[in-house]
Amino acid sequence: MQVNPTSSQPGAYTPPGGKRLPAAERRRQLIGIGLQLLTERPLGDITVEEVSRRAGISRGLLFNYFPTRRDYHLAIIRAAMRRMSRIAEPPDDVPEEQRIKVVIERFVAFLERRRDPYVAIVRGVAGGDAEVAAIYAEARNDLVDIVLRALGRRPTPALELLVAGWLGFVEETILTWVNKPVMPRHELVRLLERALLAIVERRTAPRDLPGSPA
Amino acid sequence: MQVNPTSSQPGAYTPPGGKRLPAAERRRQLIGIGLQLLTERPLGDITVEEVSRRAGISRGLLFNYFPTRRDYHLAIIRAAMRRMSRIAEPPDDVPEEQRIKVVIERFVAFLERRRDPYVAIVRGVAGGDAEVAAIYAEARNDLVDIVLRALGRRPTPALELLVAGWLGFVEETILTWVNKPVMPRHELVRLLERALLAIVERRTAPRDLPGSPA
């Protein structure tokens, strides 16, 4: 027999409103809490204790949904990356010649708003960890595809390499710029666009065939 | 010099009869072990237990040299970054017009050889960590200076932003290329050099962007 759960410890329990959730929902809740906490601190400082406290559950229950803390972190990263790709993708009704600019603008906006969690992921965990690196690589490939589609260029290995590199350029530039905005925003976007065009200039890559529909 | 072989090369197991070392030397030894371990795994997986075991000392002693584990990690990062800047800097006798190429070649070589530890540092330390970010920023500024000197350009805020961004481009490109070498090495170097010149071009006018808005 256990003691009355409502009066055992002061402040340890959150309202019992969230009792016994369906598995999928509990999972989503936990990932959501992780994403939110990620805006405040690096993944490494997100403890099982705090997450479970915020969710109003026991520490043990978290391990029912994620075998290890690492798995929980991976799930958070996946969610964050998926969110990023979704944001970067421009709507269908954007005219051909403006798509790339829209993609850049969205990416800048995303990094401006979610700078800390993004850095916490890309720079914070991505290294030395094979699985995280894989997740990051997948997200980057998505972005490369989005950019190439926006450019109306057919993907080739060399071109993909260049665009991936350009993404690194964009990331570094924006993060540096956020800390020290040496130029207005629209000019930064223009700079990034110019750099992309200069980098993927056709003379540096094999000519591709015309006629790829958008 | 010393009774102890003093691991002039990391990787050498210090004999269990580890003797009373001078403070500075012990410090260097511990950082050396950290650098060596960093080639095998991310910093987060380097435990005090293992480092002290390899050094042949007690766990407690490590905290005599580094107040916390984090401080120890920071010392490792600083050492690694210093090493990188030192490597990238070209010798004085390189002719003006080849300096930038040499810098790139050295950087490529460095990332090829030390890919894992580099990634483990730049991408792999506790993210969102202000001090780590500061160390990284400092190293990046060093590299920007080296590149600008090699280019013979005077530093301006905008130019520094561009070169910093180009470093991101280089990093991303090389790391992608290492995983999937879609072109020979010299071509990669050429590509990186071209990208740099295109990016810092004194007038980066968009050549023929259709309907590019101002």
Next chain:
DNA sequence: TACGCTTGTTGAGCAACGCTCAACGAATGA
């Protein structure tokens, strides 16, 4: 109401880790 099955949930407890601290002992000088 009673019974049983499924499954979300608990909480005590273990192991590993970072970290502290009082004390030890090798080197050194007087």
Next chain:
DNA sequence: TCATTCGTTGAGCGTTGCTCAACAAGCGTA
């Protein structure tokens, strides 16, 4: 020989990731 310095030890504490046996809420069936 004694005292001082300082590199070093090792027991031990608090926290944290993680396990596991048991509990209880929902639900069908009778």
